[in-house]
Amino acid sequence: MLSQPDFAALLITLRLAATTTLILLLLGTPLAWWLATTRSRLRSAIEAVIALPLVLPPTVLGFYLLLAFSPDGPIGATTAALGLPSMAFSFWGLVLGSAIYSLPFVVQPLQNSFASLGRMQLEVAATLGARPLDRFVSVALPLSKMGYLTAAVLGFAHTLGEFGVVLMIGGNIPGETQVLSIAIYDHVEALEYNQAHWLAAGLLLCSFLVLLMIYSANRRFHLMKTT
Amino acid sequence: MIEATLQLSKPDFKLDVSFSVPGRGVTAVFGPSGCGKTTLLRAIAGLETETTGSLSVNGQQWLGASGRRAVEQRRVGVVFQVPSLFPHLTVQENLLYGRKRLTKVTKPIETNELIASLEIEKLLLRYPKGLSGGEKQRVALGRALLAEPKLLLMDEPLSALDQDSRGKLMSLLERFLQEIDIPVFYVTHSSEEVARLADNLVLLANGRVTDHGPIQDVVGAVDGELSRSDTAFSVIEGQIAATQLPDLISVDCGAGIVLQLPDAASLSGITYQPGSGVRLRIRARDVSLCLEQPHRSSILNILPAVIAELAAQPYNGSRVVKLELAGKQLLCKISEYSVQHLELRVGQSVFAQIKSVSLI
CATH class of the missing domain: 3.40.50.300 (P-loop containing nucleotide triphosphate hydrolases)
Known part of the structure; x- marks a missing residue:
């Protein structure tokens, strides 16, 4: 079964994924809303930046983050000036890295969801006296439930499986920054296939269940809409 | 305003x-x-x-x-x-x-x-x-x-x-x-x-x-955009008459003018109470003019009228004519040829043949 360090890795992974997802949902909402509604020329550029983690090797992202975290880097200098501990090899460093790494997985479903609302429902709400924030909360949000579910699940699941970024900026400190994917790698390196199996199969099953959940919810949602 | x-x-x-x-x-x-x-x-x-x-x-x-x-x-x-x-x-x-x-x-x-x-x-x-x-x-x-x-x-x-x-x-x-x-x-x-x-x-x-x-001003303007278009029409108000002919609905428009239209009540399921106010729409292209009263015609509504106004210009070969029947205005659209041929002019007495009236 799970050893003490494996269990710690599991907890850190879940905490990391949950924290990252929450932060991304909060920050992703205004960003996705802007992308779905703006006519600005900047939109394409911003969309491309957000999509970068989809194509970049995670090590590239991790490498630049590591440089930024160093005492001379912009983030490292800021944290030092504020008297905060360095982000490198820390849990919050991992959160930042994961947030960037999983950003497209949260922003894109939200953006699609907002875009598919169309403008009519919001226009109707405006004519009925609802101000912009009120329109968002009373109309856009409830109609984007599926988008939020998809974004949350994808963001969470994608953070669970992260490896390259974590390895670059978090290192492999058991109980602090060691996550499941790295624990699996360690077990394989040490030829502990049995323990690697427990973690790997667990992650596989977990990811499958999570995805099954969105697809079946999605299907039910579409059936609801069409009947 | x-x-x-x-x-x-x-x-x-x-x-x-x-x-x-x-x-x-x-x-x-x-x-x-x-x-x-x-x-x-x-x-x-x-x-x-x-x-x-x-x-x-x-x-x-x-x-x-x-x-x-x-x-x-x-x-x-x-x-x-x-x-x-x-x-x-x-x-x-x-x-x-x-x-x-x-x-x-x-x-x-x-x-x-x-x-x-x-x-x-x-x-x-x-x-x-x-x-x-x-x-x-x-x-x-x-x-x-x-x-x-x-x-x-x-x-x-x-x-x-x-x-x-x-x-x-x-x-x-x-x-x-x-x-x-x-x-x-x-x-x-x-x-x-x-x-x-x-x-x-x-x-x-x-x-x-x-x-x-x-509405009456815009609809009734003989030189207006609406009159030139195919949709030119007049609206006449009246009441369901007290006496009705078989298979017809009679609408009393006042001053002795009664318009008849086929009773489609069996289709629409609506029955009209005598005395209730109704609006009639008459398309300008469904109205034609005769200088003498035609007899034995299948057209239900043939009424004496006076030409009140002629459009200044023909448009696409037709001209819009405004008629007055006992204080009501009715547009009709006829060919420019007929206007010339019948020598129509303002003040002339004519008979308006209304091919179709719809109750709206």
Whole structure:
């Protein structure tokens, strides 16, 4: 079964994924809303930046983050000036890295969801006296439930499986920054296939269940809409 | 008064209108598809933020030198062409969405009364998904009215409905729009809807207003845009006559003028009570002229009339002639050849043959 360090890795992974997802949902909402509604020329550029983690090797992202975290880097200098501990090899460093790494997985479903609302429902709400924030909360949000579910699940699941970024900026400190994917790698390196199996199969099953959940919810949602 | 001078440029379209209409009653915005009716309505609602010019509604400045009032502060009720209920709210929650957001309820519209007169009381707990098109539009109308709008805008609210529910909603609107004390802008491309509902008319073509004013003036202008078009028509008011001929409905239009039309009651299921007021629509192209009274004709309505006005110019080979029959005005459209051949002139007595009359 799970050893003490494996269990710690599991907890850190879940905490990391949950924290990252929450932060991304909060920050992703205004960003996705802007992308779905703006006519600005900047939109394409911003969309491309957000999509970068989809194509970049995670090590590239991790490498630049590591440089930024160093005492001379912009983030490292800021944290030092504020008297905060360095982000490198820390849990919050991992959160930042994961947030960037999983950003497209949260922003894109939200953006699609907002875009598919169309403008009519919001226009109707405006004519009925609802101000912009009120329109968002009373109309856009409830109609984007599926988008939020998809974004949350994808963001969470994608953070669970992260490896390259974590390895670059978090290192492999058991109980602090060691996550499941790295624990699996360690077990394989040490030829502990049995323990690697427990973690790997667990992650596989977990990811499958999570995805099954969105697809079946999605299907039910579409059936609801069409009947 | 509602006074509007609005300009709006879109990549493929330009709206440039100026008109004023009374601040009460139903104003129909009429014109062919693509002439900018919907855009005009959206500009009035404040949904087209790039609109420039000025707009005042019964003394309130919605657009002008002092800036643009946001949509949510205009208090304008909109019923869109396609039903636009919030799918995640029940009918009741939809109805109260705007009302809940009123800072104070100034006119205590009886919510229950309104719901009853729109015949939606049985739907309150349902979601929009299962409602018919007609039901959705009635709920949308109720939702707009409960928010106590200063102006009600309706964008072809009947066009997405099937024939049956269209007829039903139409008769409901006819009763309803006259009763409410809110000015209404009603966009349509159906001359029947104009004739049945409108008090005022704004004619639109290619993003410009070609004519506007009280319906009888716009409809009756022999040189007007409407008269030139194929849809030229006249509206005559009357009452169902006390004595009826078999298979016919007789409408007494006053001064001894009685118009007959085939009784389609067996089809529509409607029975008319003698004395009840009705409006008749007569298309200009269904009226022809004779210098002598024809006999033994299949045409039901042949009436003596006097030529009151001739259009200054023929248009596409035809000319519009305005007739006067006992104080009522009737347009007819005849070929320019006939005008010359019969030597028609103002003041001449003729017989109008009316091929078809529709009860609206």
